[in-house]
Amino acid sequence: MQTDLILKIDNLSKAFGAVQALKGVRFELRKGEIHAIAGENGAGKSTLMKIIDGILRPDKGQILIDGKAVTIPSPAEAQQIGIGFVHQEIALCPDISVAENIFMSVTNASRAFMMNYSDLLERSGEILKGLADIDPSVPVRKLSISQQQLVEIAKALTLDCRILILDEPTAALTEREAQALFEIMRRLADRGIAIVYISHRMAEIFDNCDRVTVMRDGHYITTMNIADTTPEQVVAAMVGRVIDKLYPPKQSESEKSQEIVLSVRDLGDGALYSGVSFDLWRGEILGLGGLIGAGRSEIVKGVCRLEGNANGDVQLHGRTLGAGHYSDRIKDGIVYLSEDRKGDGLFLDMSIAVNVSALDVEKVSSAIGVINDDEEADCAESLGSSLNLKCNSVSQLVSTLSGGNQQKVAIAKMLFVKPKVIFLDEPTRGVDVGAKAEIHRILRDLARDGVGIVIISSELPELIGVCDRVLVVREGRIAGEVTGDRMTEENIMYLASVSSEGAVLS
Amino acid sequence: MTMGETVTTYGIQPKPGRKRASLASTAGRLLRMRETGLILIIAVLFVVMSFASPYFLTWENMRAMAMAFAVEGIVVVGMTILLISGGIDLSVGSVTALAMVIAGLLFLSGMDPWLASAIAIVACAGIGAIMGFFVTKIGLHHFIVSLGVMVIARGACLLGTGGRPLGLYSLPPEFKFIGQGSIGPIPVVIVIFVVVVVAFDFMLRRTTMFRKVFYTGSNEKAAAYSGIRTKRVIFLTTTLCSALCGVAGVIYMARFGSAQPTFGVGMELNVIAAAVIGGASLSGGTGTILGAILGTILLSVVSSSLALLDVSVYWQDIIRGTILMTAVTLDHYFNKRRG
Numbered sequence: 001m002q003t004d005l006i007l008k009i010d011n012l013s014k015a016f017g018a019v020q021a022l023k024g025v026r027f028e029l030r031k032g033e034i035h036a037i038a039g040e041n042g043a044g045k046s047t048l049m050k051i052i053d054g055i056l057r058p059d060k061g062q063i064l065i066d067g068k069a070v071t072i073p074s075p076a077e078a079q080q081i082g083i084g085f086v087h088q089e090i091a092l093c094p095d096i097s098v099a100e101n102i103f104m105s106v107t108n109a110s111r112a113f114m115m116n117y118s119d120l121l122e123r124s125g126e127i128l129k130g131l132a133d134i135d136p137s138v139p140v141r142k143l144s145i146s147q148q149q150l151v152e153i154a155k156a157l158t159l160d161c162r163i164l165i166l167d168e169p170t171a172a173l174t175e176r177e178a179q180a181l182f183e184i185m186r187r188l189a190d191r192g193i194a195i196v197y198i199s200h201r202m203a204e205i206f207d208n209c210d211r212v213t214v215m216r217d218g219h220y221i222t223t224m225n226i227a228d229t230t231p232e233q234v235v236a237a238m239v240g241r242v243i244d245k246l247y248p249p250k251q252s253e254s255e256k257s258q259e260i261v262l263s264v265r266d267l268g269d270g271a272l273y274s275g276v277s278f279d280l281w282r283g284e285i286l287g288l289g290g291l292i293g294a295g296r297s298e299i300v301k302g303v304c305r306l307e308g309n310a311n312g313d314v315q316l317h318g319r320t321l322g323a324g325h326y327s328d329r330i331k332d333g334i335v336y337l338s339e340d341r342k343g344d345g346l347f348l349d350m351s352i353a354v355n356v357s358a359l360d361v362e363k364v365s366s367a368i369g370v371i372n373d374d375e376e377a378d379c380a381e382s383l384g385s386s387l388n389l390k391c392n393s394v395s396q397l398v399s400t401l402s403g404g405n406q407q408k409v410a411i412a413k414m415l416f417v418k419p420k421v422i423f424l425d426e427p428t429r430g431v432d433v434g435a436k437a438e439i440h441r442i443l444r445d446l447a448r449d450g451v452g453i454v455i456i457s458s459e460l461p462e463l464i465g466v467c468d469r470v471l472v473v474r475e476g477r478i479a480g481e482v483t484g485d486r487m488t489e490e491n492i493m494y495l496a497s498v499s500s501e502g503a504v505l506s
Numbered sequence: 507m508t509m510g511e512t513v514t515t516y517g518i519q520p521k522p523g524r525k526r527a528s529l530a531s532t533a534g535r536l537l538r539m540r541e542t543g544l545i546l547i548i549a550v551l552f553v554v555m556s557f558a559s560p561y562f563l564t565w566e567n568m569r570a571m572a573m574a575f576a577v578e579g580i581v582v583v584g585m586t587i588l589l590i591s592g593g594i595d596l597s598v599g600s601v602t603a604l605a606m607v608i609a610g611l612l613f614l615s616g617m618d619p620w621l622a623s624a625i626a627i628v629a630c631a632g633i634g635a636i637m638g639f640f641v642t643k644i645g646l647h648h649f650i651v652s653l654g655v656m657v658i659a660r661g662a663c664l665l666g667t668g669g670r671p672l673g674l675y676s677l678p679p680e681f682k683f684i685g686q687g688s689i690g691p692i693p694v695v696i697v698i699f700v701v702v703v704v705a706f707d708f709m710l711r712r713t714t715m716f717r718k719v720f721y722t723g724s725n726e727k728a729a730a731y732s733g734i735r736t737k738r739v740i741f742l743t744t745t746l747c748s749a750l751c752g753v754a755g756v757i758y759m760a761r762f763g764s765a766q767p768t769f770g771v772g773m774e775l776n777v778i779a780a781a782v783i784g785g786a787s788l789s790g791g792t793g794t795i796l797g798a799i800l801g802t803i804l805l806s807v808v809s810s811s812l813a814l815l816d817v818s819v820y821w822q823d824i825i826r827g828t829i830l831m832t833a834v835t836l837d838h839y840f841n842k843r844r845g
Contacts, residue, residue, distance in 0.1 A: 306730070306731065325733070325735065326730070326731075326733045327733035327734070327735065329733075330733040336731065338728075338731050343725075343727065343728075344725065344727035344728045344730075344731050345728060345731065346725070346728060347721060347724040347725050347728055347729075347791070348724075348725070349724055349791055349792070350720070350721075350724055350791070354717075354720075358721055358728075358729070358732040358734075359732050359733055360733075361714040361717050361718070362714050365713075365714045369713045369714045369715055370712050370713055370714075371712050371713065371714055371717060373712075378518075379518045382517075382518045383516065383517075383518055386516045386517070387516060413732070415516050415517070416518070418517065442516060445516065446516060
């Protein structure tokens with residue numbers, strides 16, 4: 001048993017200033033296994049992986065590869081040892097071709113003076129073949145986010161690695177793409193490659209991994225065989241307490257209301273979506289399901305007048321809203337929470353208070369537009385504490401918060417304007433289990449208080465667990481609606497992926 | 507409950523009495539501020555120079571130094587705001603000169619100098635609006651647009667004057683007063699400068715209007731997703747910067763009693779350097795007027811000191827460049843450590 005240990009980490013510690021990110025962590029990786037690492041954001045998973053990849057140096061502890069102690073001073077050195085790392089954030093050069101991106105590190109290491117483009121295209125075509133239908137000659141910027149993620153994975157596969165680290169690789173993938181990735185992972189593992197798999201999704205861990213190591217607050221907690229444990233046990237180990245219910249209770253029959261909060265009729269932008277009609281009832285959480293690229297975000301942004309030029313009728317509490325700018329919609333009480341928290345949801349280099357008031361700074365200002373800093377801070381503190389936001393002070397920069405807490409700031413930003421309808425695009429992407437459950441509970445409370453809630457999510461268990469009703473969007477149209485017992489992954493996937501001609505789309 | 511009204515658990519609850527920041531934490535924050543560091547450096551320079559040169563700490567020298575940076579300081583204000591919004595303007599020197607030339611030519615053609623100045627300032631704002639149009643509607647980069655305008659405006663100056671300074675000997679004394687006069691012991695130029703700086707510093711720190719400039723510069727997309735009309739913000743900051751160049755140009759004209767078509771060559775670099783030393787970032791979202799003005803003062807004190815110490819003018823550029831790089835490097839280092 002000991003002989004097939006490829007990586008052994010012992011008593012590893014790392015501190016950033018006063019923050020102890022890792023405390024005496026150990027970790028063992030065997031040849032040919034898929035080993036999940038689970039833990040909430042801030043548990044130390046990323047720090048551990050960055051140390052293995054040579055991005056960070058440990059303060060203390062030992063790393064043994066094949067039983068020999070090594071130091072890994074840089075990612076290039078890690079590659080030499082045979083460690084490949086697919087980061088969560090996509091780091092490709094958008095203007096050069098897929099093929100050149102895939103072979104970037106190899107090209108870098110080669111001694112040849114001239115580039116052999118035809119060979120490059122051919123070899124990258126081979127690597128992509130099992131992975132996705134992507135033309136290796138197009139520039140990366142023309143690909144969707146999920147295709148780019150697959151290129152990142154293809155890039156790591158060129159490295160002839162013995163240890164492959166995948167950090168939330170499925171966050172931006174569709175179900176089908178994710179399945180394709182799992183098949184490839186299994187093939188690689190069968191070839192003896194050890195795979196470290198980081199994910200927040202219990203279902204993926206339990207369907208595809210062999211063992212799981214749980215970390216919490218920089219500590220090693222336990223390593224278990226997947227066959228011998230349950231998702232509940234893993235989650236309990238992650239959060240250090242038992243989460244009895246992952247999802248809050250749904251709307252009860254008695255809570256059902258006939259009052260329509262928002263009504264959309266025949267919305268279309270002439271390109272990406274058309275004929276979109278739906279009603280949002282008081283007290284319900286409405287889900288928008290469908291494949292990535294089906295037009296869900298575009299429809300929601302059309303309702304909010306954020307992007308594109310949508311035609312159609314939008315009524316809020318029976319009042320028809322005119323065309324106009326998103327700022328007019330905010331005044332009416334309709335807000336949009338972006339799916340890309342870091343990219344366009346928050347001002348990372350600004351304070352929590354300044355972020356929270358961004359939608360309507362006038363609210364904490366005098367008549368002539370002078371901001372009252374104290375009032376602004378009070379509002380942020382009040383909203384923050386009601387959302388259980390963990391921070392030292394509201395003058396703290398948002399970039400210093402964990403993913404879950406950042407998302408709470410983003411939600412506080414919406415609640416600041418007392419919205420009547422909130423559209424949330426992937427509200428828990430990259431958020432750990434504990435904070436996720438909290439966010440779901442907050443949304444349920446808001447719905448109960450009469451705020452219209454519409455959620456877009458690519459995570460089917462979330463849609464099914466949280467929403468009272470799910471509309472499935474396919475090719476820019478509402479393909480169907482599922483409620484109650486019919487709300488299953490199969491039904492949603494069927495509506496999402498079967499085109500009118502009966503063919504299955506990817 | 508009325509239609510549409512929502513009572514939520516997650517609202518803003520009124521909270522009585524806000525605890526004031528303690529003296530120690532206020533002092534700590536002051537110490538970490540960029541402005542404090544700059545004031546200390548300037549103070550040290552003052553002390554050193556007052557020993558090194560008997561002329562340094564004289565009223566005449568102080569006045570000359572203040573006059574040297576005061577008018578340019580108005581341009582620095584515009585540039586800082588533009589930088590915060592995520593833009594940049596290379597045309598400030600040319601546009602300042604063009605303001606002088608336009609006002610000078612109109613005055614020579616018999617127009618009232620005040621009206622001529624007003625037209626020149628509006629014309630400069632118009633140039634800024636055109637740049638803003640190219641940036642926000644066509645989608646070109648500030649750098650390229652303002653580079654083009656820099657060359658065009660300089661060309662227009664030379665074309666309008668035949669390349670020679672316009673002597674404006676008949677400017678009425680009440681007009682020259684804004685450039686040459688004093689209120690008590692204080693030159694009018696410095697009074698205008700202080701008013702502009704204090705007003706814009708306050709507005710930038712405290713008003714909703716300028717808060718939107720910070721949002722836009724910090725993350726344009728997030729700002730748009732917060733309902734802010736970011737294109738309008740960028741259009742306005744670009745226009746404001748050029749308008750302030752117009753104001754500076756008119757004051758220069760009053761001060762020199764002439765319009766100089768070759769004035770302000772290389773001014774953009776000095777102005778950008780001052781703003782950056784003062785904490786503005788070329789990627790937008792950060793910066794203060796006070797910091798930028800301290801940056802201007804620092805550069806000016808250094809120039810003046812070097813002149814008093816008889817250091818060759820050729821050394822001055824080398825030293826200015828070194829100061830810029832040192833300031834930015836230190837800032838990068840400290841920011842990284844904090845983050």
